[in-house]
Amino acid sequence: MRRYGVADTTFSRVDMGRIAMRTIEREDPEGEIVRYTVPGIKDLPVAAKRLLEEGCDGAITLGWVGRTTLDKYSYLAASVGLIAVQLLTSRHVVDVTVHEDEADDPEELVRIAEDRAEKHARNLVLLVRDGGGALAPFAGKGLRQGYGHAGPLD
Amino acid sequence: MRRYGVADTTFSRVDMGRIAMRTIEREDPEGEIVRYTVPGIKDLPVAAKRLLEEGCDGAITLGWVGRTTLDKYSYLAASVGLIAVQLLTSRHVVDVTVHEDEADDPEELVRIAEDRAEKHARNLVLLVRDGGGALAPFAGKGLRQGYGHAGPLD
């Protein structure tokens, strides 16, 4: 049986963790899910590491980033940390990040967050359950999360 | 009994360490607190690591950042370092940072610093004492430290 980690934040303005959990349940009904909620994105790397140490085969992190340059620096530090967690464990931590300046309209932000969380939760299941070949049919297809697919150019 | 580390700086213009200690004492009266004061934010990662090595179950760092681009680069380097400490120890180091350009009014800066230090000290107690499920009821609720809560969009 596979075990999935879901790490999210209280800073986020959309409950993306719930969407990720619902998607994982639907895509892999036999999978087990462990949730870990932290204050903000800079707390996500250690949350993901702890989830993997507790036996999760992979994890999804769901972060929300404000509009200022400082928020972006925090995003950069968190991203470096999330990649480090993956290199330390050789397991996938798929990162969902929504930036508050991606849209002015709150409803549009909610839509982006939900679409991105759902699509990446599906990606996580494919990677964890089916391995690195599962996404090969979509390589170079210009897939997007949060928006409609851009599609291939060639 | 839980042990909490509090790392702060002489650079800071508000004694946030004192506020964090007072909050931890109130939230977890049986907890023990160890304080470690360093010159500036780039010294915080090793201070946090030493606190955790001395047996602290988690730590809070309280940094103050100036207005220039260079101050922001120092913030970025310190943030990467604080995340590294957490990955090396698998324990939480909740970071409170106040940026001097968050407000022009000194009184407003003091208010931001106090609110942020207090709320994050409470977060630390919840994470250390009650684990990664303690904050789950607040996931996606748009909580803020230093400001009023932004609230959920969905």
Add this chain to the structure above:
Amino acid sequence: MRRYGVADTTFSRVDMGRIAMRTIEREDPEGEIVRYTVPGIKDLPVAAKRLLEEGCDGAITLGWVGRTTLDKYSYLAASVGLIAVQLLTSRHVVDVTVHEDEADDPEELVRIAEDRAEKHARNLVLLVRDGGGALAPFAGKGLRQGYGHAGPLD
């Protein structure tokens, strides 16, 4: 027999993985190739690490980066991660990145992507099969991937 890893993304709008594989097959017909496809560039470091752990002697990663500052921060985090993978394994991971703002014309972007993927796949074979002396005759020659060679100035 040499084994080569090819890690690419579903975000990319050109199937650069296919081009890299075709080039490696042509340059080193006895080599074996393992492909690993992930959602985006921040997933490439762990994919490369897993390929090397599965016995690949070297790997090529093929990433596609959007136009925003945030995309560039993701590029920076992924680059730091890809270098870390190489330092952890002492093996080469040659990185091919195409930035969507390198050209406005889609055909030109495709051309850049194909040229860069092909030339760097050849570089990977030279480094893995023939070692660090194989490229010495071209040192300082101003070689470019994705564009025509700039040539030497001296």
Add this chain to the structure above:
Amino acid sequence: MRRYGVADTTFSRVDMGRIAMRTIEREDPEGEIVRYTVPGIKDLPVAAKRLLEEGCDGAITLGWVGRTTLDKYSYLAASVGLIAVQLLTSRHVVDVTVHEDEADDPEELVRIAEDRAEKHARNLVLLVRDGGGALAPFAGKGLRQGYGHAGPLD
């Protein structure tokens, strides 16, 4: 007996290493000092690591940074490296950096460099000899190195 490392550069336009050594001698007359001079700031992390490996209980690094964006990127990389040295050794490396654009007047730059080197050398002695509680009376006091103290806001 305590041993202090002093790492400085030939790039610097002020002999801050000399000032740091003089200050350490005055503040801890029984301490031993080892000096290590490198070309520029990117060489400081390994110099600090070697000093700590040779038995220094802590170190001070004295760097000088030019005016361009690239110089700032080098500062960022060096800062990340200096924090990494501290995390690898659990010992303090107090960093003194002077940026050439902090002042247009050369005399003012010299004054900044001397003040910063002297104050941080004193900080190093306090941290190494007396530990993380030695600076606690000054926590939140708005101390500055290179400039007059900003003072507390609360």
Add this chain to the structure above:
Amino acid sequence: MRRYGVADTTFSRVDMGRIAMRTIEREDPEGEIVRYTVPGIKDLPVAAKRLLEEGCDGAITLGWVGRTTLDKYSYLAASVGLIAVQLLTSRHVVDVTVHEDEADDPEELVRIAEDRAEKHARNLVLLVRDGGGALAPFAGKGLRQGYGHAGPLD
């Protein structure tokens, strides 16, 4: 007998590796030199690590960086990686980088590259053969590589 590593790129428009090798031969005629050529600066960290693993006592890397922001991000990632190599091995990797926007005139760029490669190759020999005290007489002297010395301010 000392062994020196020289890592350079095919991206560079000046054959700085040759200049570095010639300088090392002149400064330390008994030294042995191993050259390793890679495509670009992001490949230099693993090249340097491999050179050190093959027994080199220190290395010099010679990189060439384009004009765009992305090139600068690659420079930042490579710099972090080169510092990491030094911390992993406790040996010096002196980095020579020429940025294409340092001069508009190609002849001036060649002159910068040659001067910088030669001076830093000499620095490497001093550090490897004579240790961290060899450069102490020049500490704070405002030495420059690629340009004339700035000189001391004090």
